[in-house]
Amino acid sequence: EVVLTQSPATLSLSPGDRATLSCRASQDIINSLAWYQQKPGQAPRLVIYDASNRATGIPPRFSGSGSGTDFTLTISSLEPEDFAVYYCQQRTNWPPLTFGGGTKVEIK
């Protein structure tokens, strides 16, 4: 099973700050990585797929990078609506398809 480790667990930032979230895979997953945003009481929402492609309707301040085992989600300038929990997910070596433990981006 591929284990995805996200860091940090919590990121305390202010609106306008740059957010850098990390996801590390226990095995090479090439570029098969997605990022989801989840707000309290809501379902996850796809943000990035195939490591670096923005999903439909996602603003350009969101960007993804990485390949192999190390991946990064960057939010260039945080807007109030960006404060949420972010999960990474892989489906290269499966089953099972796996998710990371999440990074909470909270207001400082």
Add this chain to the structure above:
Amino acid sequence: QVQLQESGPGLVKPSGTLSLTCAVSNDSISNTNWWSWVRQPPGKGLEWIAEIYRSGSTNYNPSLKSRVTLSLDKSKNHFSLKVTSVTAADTAVYYCTTRRWGDTYFDPWGQGILVTVSS
């Protein structure tokens, strides 16, 4: 865009069977999508359960495979999840979601349904 809506009992007794349905709208369940279930225990992360294709082919999380059954009903355009021998550890919000054939990510997701296992 395709829309998904979960339904089913919100309370299941221990050792019983959890049964949920996901209604698909604005698309056909017979298209080239895999239809999936993901769950999230309260305050915790996401866990993929299983998925089913229009042919009836399935993929399961090995940790749950012995207790999970998926099915689909093309006439009603919905798919279903059954989890047997439930315990408190199965208490979670259950989401249905989908991915297109060849894609590795899920989009969109249903709103989720909380299922509590308690006597």
